[in-house]
Amino acid sequence: MGILLNIIYLIATVTFIVGLKMLGHPETAKKGNLIAAAGMGLAIVGTVFVHEQQVSPLIYILIGAAILLGSIIGWLIAIKVEMTKMPELVSLFNGFGGASAALIGLVEYGKNVNNATQSTTIVSAIIIGAITFSGSLIAWGKLNGSLKSVVRIPFYNIINNIIIIGIVIFATFMVATGVDSKLLLYALLATGLIYGILFVLPIGGADMPVVISLLNSLTGIAAAITGILYNNMVMLVGGILVGSAGIILTVAMCKAMNRTLGSVIFGAFGGAAAIAGENKTLGSIKSTNPSDAAIMMNYANNVVIVPGYGLAVAQAQHIIHELEELLTKKGVNVKYAIHPVAGRMPGHMNVLLAESNVEYNMLVEMEDINPQFGNTDIVLVVGANDVVNPAAHNNPASPIYGMPILDVENAKHIIVNKRSMNAGYAGIENELFYNSKTSMLFGDAKAALTDLVAELKNI
Amino acid sequence: MNELLEFIENNLQITYILILAIFVGIEVIKSIPAVLHTPLMSGANALSGVVIVGAILVMLHADPTDYIALSLGFVAVVLGVLNVVGGFAVTDRMLQMFKRKK
Numbered sequence: 001m002g003i004l005l006n007i008i009y010l011i012a013t014v015t016f017i018v019g020l021k022m023l024g025h026p027e028t029a030k031k032g033n034l035i036a037a038a039g040m041g042l043a044i045v046g047t048v049f050v051h052e053q054q055v056s057p058l059i060y061i062l063i064g065a066a067i068l069l070g071s072i073i074g075w076l077i078a079i080k081v082e083m084t085k086m087p088e089l090v091s092l093f094n095g096f097g098g099a100s101a102a103l104i105g106l107v108e109y110g111k112n113v114n115n116a117t118q119s120t121t122i123v124s125a126i127i128i129g130a131i132t133f134s135g136s137l138i139a140w141g142k143l144n145g146s147l148k149s150v151v152r153i154p155f156y157n158i159i160n161n162i163i164i165i166g167i168v169i170f171a172t173f174m175v176a177t178g179v180d181s182k183l184l185l186y187a188l189l190a191t192g193l194i195y196g197i198l199f200v201l202p203i204g205g206a207d208m209p210v211v212i213s214l215l216n217s218l219t220g221i222a223a224a225i226t227g228i229l230y231n232n233m234v235m236l237v238g239g240i241l242v243g244s245a246g247i248i249l250t251v252a253m254c255k256a257m258n259r260t261l262g263s264v265i266f267g268a269f270g271g272a273a274a275i276a277g278e279n280k281t282l283g284s285i286k287s288t289n290p291s292d293a294a295i296m297m298n299y300a301n302n303v304v305i306v307p308g309y310g311l312a313v314a315q316a317q318h319i320i321h322e323l324e325e326l327l328t329k330k331g332v333n334v335k336y337a338i339h340p341v342a343g344r345m346p347g348h349m350n351v352l353l354a355e356s357n358v359e360y361n362m363l364v365e366m367e368d369i370n371p372q373f374g375n376t377d378i379v380l381v382v383g384a385n386d387v388v389n390p391a392a393h394n395n396p397a398s399p400i401y402g403m404p405i406l407d408v409e410n411a412k413h414i415i416v417n418k419r420s421m422n423a424g425y426a427g428i429e430n431e432l433f434y435n436s437k438t439s440m441l442f443g444d445a446k447a448a449l450t451d452l453v454a455e456l457k458n459i
Numbered sequence: 460m461n462e463l464l465e466f467i468e469n470n471l472q473i474t475y476i477l478i479l480a481i482f483v484g485i486e487v488i489k490s491i492p493a494v495l496h497t498p499l500m501s502g503a504n505a506l507s508g509v510v511i512v513g514a515i516l517v518m519l520h521a522d523p524t525d526y527i528a529l530s531l532g533f534v535a536v537v538l539g540v541l542n543v544v545g546g547f548a549v550t551d552r553m554l555q556m557f558k559r560k561k
Contacts, residue, residue: 020484023491040543044540048515070538073537075545075548078548097508107532220506223508235513244487245484360557
């Protein structure tokens with residue numbers, strides 16, 4: 001029986017690696033996901049049935065009920081969720097994984113107090129699981145808007161650092177003394193939960209893609225640690241794969257925003273001082289109307305659309321696809337330029353556009369589209385601001401200086417759709433709007449694009 | 460420090476697997492295009508639900524009269540399964556939408 005279970009775990013581990021690899025190509029991604037899911041199913045069924053232990057029927061019934069309950073809820077959430085809500089959902093599920101690891105640690109602690117290695121893994125699982133759980137819930141709250149403001153307790157940096165050092169000392173003490181106290185165990189859990197809250201609470205909305213990636217990675221690490229505890233290879237390898245994926249995405253997101261991981265966790269975005277000094281006049285703006293914009297686009301050869309999260313907020317994904325189809329039909333070459341942090345999680349904008357039936361090969365990544373802006377007749381910026389702000393290139397005083405941006409100012413004309421002249425997410429003025437090549441198309445994205453499409457149809 | 464060395468000595472195999480898995484993870488994921496970052500993340504998120512295996516073990520090893528262990532294990536299994544099923548299902552739903560121009 002032992003060998004059978006190990007072979008099952010081995011197969012599951014291979015499906016995880018192959019599945020993740022296949023997730024990396026649009027053609028094979030769907031199959032890869034199903035392969036990994038099948039492997040996971042196999043590992044779960046194997047764990048429940050393939051062993052020689054005497055287990056009372058009650059326990060089997062409980063396990064069955066728990067699996068059924070979790071499956072139904074998980075499935076219902078998955079088929080109902082809107083694609084704009086993906087970041088919230090990933091955070092929420094992620095928190096559940098972390099909670100699961102922490103709960104396992106709570107049960108196992110009492111049995112392993114005399115073994116330093118085991119109790120080290122257990123307290124680590126509790127701490128990391130607790131941090132990911134509460135941290136993910138806070139991220140979830142921030143993303144769905146129920147936690148609106150950025151809360152900054154004075155000296156939160158120092159407080160957070162003191163807490164994390166305290167947790168490490170506390171955990172070391174528990175392992176070293178082998179104390180078997182439920183009270184201390186729950187106290188450890190509580191400090192982990194508190195740290196998770198304080199860790200995510202001060203982080204601004206614009207930094208959310210980084211935080212989600214990081215929390216995702218931490219859950220993987222918690223799973224891997226639990227794997228060490230049970231000497232279970234499928235948990236170890238599965239957890240590490242997730243940990244690596246999360247770290248790579250975290251680094252990629254930091255790079256895309258020109259932030260170090262440290263500054264996301266410990267620093268405020270820009271800070272009030274940097275923004276306050278920016279109040280100089282940047283010149284005059286030129287506004288346009290849907291009819292003029294439609295004529296310009298109708299006679300262009302190359303049009304690039306730059307969608308930002310504002311597009312999704314205005315629910316204008318479908319109308320932008322209609323615009324793109326219409327232009328293509330008229331012989332205009334249309335592409336979408338996607339900044340790596342467009343949306344609220346890595347790759348979010350791609351999913352939102354895919355949902356509106358935009359073919360994925362029309363979505364061009366930043367590095368590939370930037371050299372093409374020189375040949376672009378018109379760039380249409382919808383609901384994006386900071387990712388097209390030239391201050392990132394030419395204003396060393398700007399908080400976003402050095403951030404890789406879409407170089408839309410190299411195009412012949414730029415049309416920017418915005419509701420008003422308010423500054424972007426980072427609260428920074430955008431001199432692109434004052435560029436002589438730029439025309440502002442004011443209005444709600446959905447309404448403005450609908451008018452634009454109607455005008456285009458009349459030409 | 461001594462504890463760490465002792466751990467490595469006693470768990471040499473695990474240590475090797477750990478290190479190799481980190482490299483495999485980095486190699487497998489490194490070149491994934493930004494287009495697929497969200498599905499990758501939700502797929503990876505579903506994979507982290509592998510803690511469910513540990514949660515099931517907790518329940519299998521529990522004494523049927525140990526209600527605390529059983530209820531904590533029960534909640535852990537529910538949350539783990541939620542993560543697994545929800546994660547894979549929503550990833551599948553997302554990937555269904557990715558289409559290529561004919």
